[in-house]
Amino acid sequence: MRRLVLSLSLLIGACAPMAPESVSRAAGAATVAPEVSPPLASRFGAPDPVPPQASNAQIARDVIDLAFSLESGRALPIFTRFEGPVTLRVAGKAPASLGPDLDRLLRRLREEAGIDISEVQKGEANITLVPVPREKIRKQLPQAACFVIPGVSSWNDYRRAQNAGEASWTEVRERETAAVFLPADAAPQEIRDCLHEEIAQALGPLNDLYRLGESVFNDDNVHTVLSGxxxxxxxxxYDPALRSGMGREEVAAALPGILARLNPAGESVPDRRLAPTPRAWIEAIQTALGTSEPLPQRRAAAEEALRLARAEGWTDHRLGFSHFALGRLLVSEEAAQAETQFRAALRIFSALPDARLHEAYAAAQLAALALRTGHPEEALALTAPHEAAARRHENAALLASLMTLRAEALDALGRPTEAAAVRLDSLGWARYGFGPDWNGAAQMRRLAALDPAQGS
Structure with missing residues (x-):
């Protein structure tokens, strides 16, 4: 039982959010490298995004910070976007899962964001998706799974621009072309996650902000598909009141009217006035959840992040995430202390209006610990309620992990028929989330390398 539960804990750790060090989407350590998407991989139904929970005043501040800064903190002089209809093309051989996920995303961008974007099969396009081997990406950006570059349409274009020092968003005055480089040999969910974040950044925000609790534009990687x-x-x-070339003050003056028209419900939401995130906390959390430092240094960084979060007086998801990060680094060797951290994270997330997915991650960690200590009833109570959040946010890896934990709890409670049904249902989600060659024994062997004690 201990060996099985340890494996389940590693499974949860594998799909837990990680903080990247690069300016693009962080590489997901748990994904397998399939060549094609099999028919057994499950798919989500009609999108059901959660409406924005923030006030319009907060969203206006967020938009300014997302539009006028890069992830590095470097300021951008003007507002930029594509002007007119946007075309998109896939270059080269695409993984089997890419087409359906891309169609779904483009439909959402048209219907929910009002962007005139369409796919073309040949010729020039504003945005070019370039599937390349994962190793090729990591040679350029070791901590990245995918990235977007302005002014280029191919890998050769990118390398030439890079060598010439021209691949910079600071030089863009109006967006005309961009290339998104995707890992062709990643699991379907990782490819889809890259589609969402990198196409969205090609179109709009170039920055990530840790204060955003309900967004893919947050380096904690909790959200993986575009939210409401x-x-x-x-x-x-892409509102008509904005245009490329506008300055920060011009955009700030226009946003209140834009948001009042687009999101009238946000006018009556109390303004939480979330403070900016200090660079010291960002660096501490990135070290804690990175892979480059030994475990003692990562644990010290997590403790420092929690200290800084408390010193800032935060009560939002950043405080909860600080507890969560520390718990992940304690779970393999100090289970009781890890549980304390996960329970603190769960309390904070549960009290927030925009942290249902964060809450599900914390509950999954606690469920794995409950099984490890022989409390299957608690594990069952922790997993079942959060599967709905994983489904709504289209996180197959998290959903499969929650279902696996629930199946083990049912087995331990002497309900093998129910356990077998849940386990069978989880298989399709695991094959989408972790890769189509997923199977229990092989996947557990792969995930053993993700034990925090091994520093990976």
Whole structure:
């Protein structure tokens, strides 16, 4: 039982959010490298995004910070976007899962964000998707799974621009072309996650902000598909009242009217006035959840992030995430202390209006610990309620992990028929989330390398 539960804990760790060090989407350590998507991989139904929970006043501040800064903190001089209809093309051989996920995303961008975007099969396009081997990406950006570059349409274009020092968003005055480089040999969910974040950044926000609790534009990687908040931000980016070349003050003056028109419900939401995130906390959390430092340094960084979060007086998801990050680094060797951290994170997330997905991650960690200590009833109570959040946010890896934990709890409670049904249902989600060659024994062997004690 201990060996099985340890494996389940590693499974949860594998799909837990990680903080990247690069300016693009962080590489997901848990994904397998399939060549094609099999028919057994499950798919989500009609999108059901959660409406924005923030006030319009907060969203206006967010849009300014997303539009006028890069992730590095470097300021951008003017507002930029594509002007007119946007075309998109896939270059080269695409993984089997890419087409359906891309169609779904483009439909959402048209319907929810109001962006005139369509796919073309040949010729020039504004945005070019370039599937390349994962190793090729990591040679350029070791901590990245995918990235977007302005002014280029191919890998050769990118390398030439890079060598010439021209691949910079700071030089863009109006967006005309961009290339998104995707890992062709990743699991379907990782490819889809890259589609969402990188196409959205090609279209709009170039920055990530840790204060955003309900957005893919957050380096904690909790959200993996564009949320209702994200679609509102993109709709504001492409509102007729804005145009490329506007300055920060011009955009700030226009946003209150834009958001009042697009999101009238946000006018009556109390303004939480979330403070900016200090660079010291960002660096501490990135070290804690990175892979480059030994475990003792990562644990010290997590403790420092929690200290800084408390010193800032935060009560939002950043405080909860600080507890969560520390818990992940304690779970393999100090289970009781890890549980304390996960319970603190769960309390904070549960009290927030925009943290259902965060809450599900914390509950999954606690469920794995409950099984490990022989409390299957608690594990069952922790997993079942959060599967709905994983489904709504279209996170197959998290959903499969929650279902696996629930199946083990049912087995331990002497309900093998129910357990077998849940386990069978989880298989399709696991094959989408972790890769189509997923199977229990092989996947557990792969995930053993993700034990925090091994520093990976």
């Amino acid at each position: 908040y994200d679609m509102l931000v993109l709709r504001a980016f």
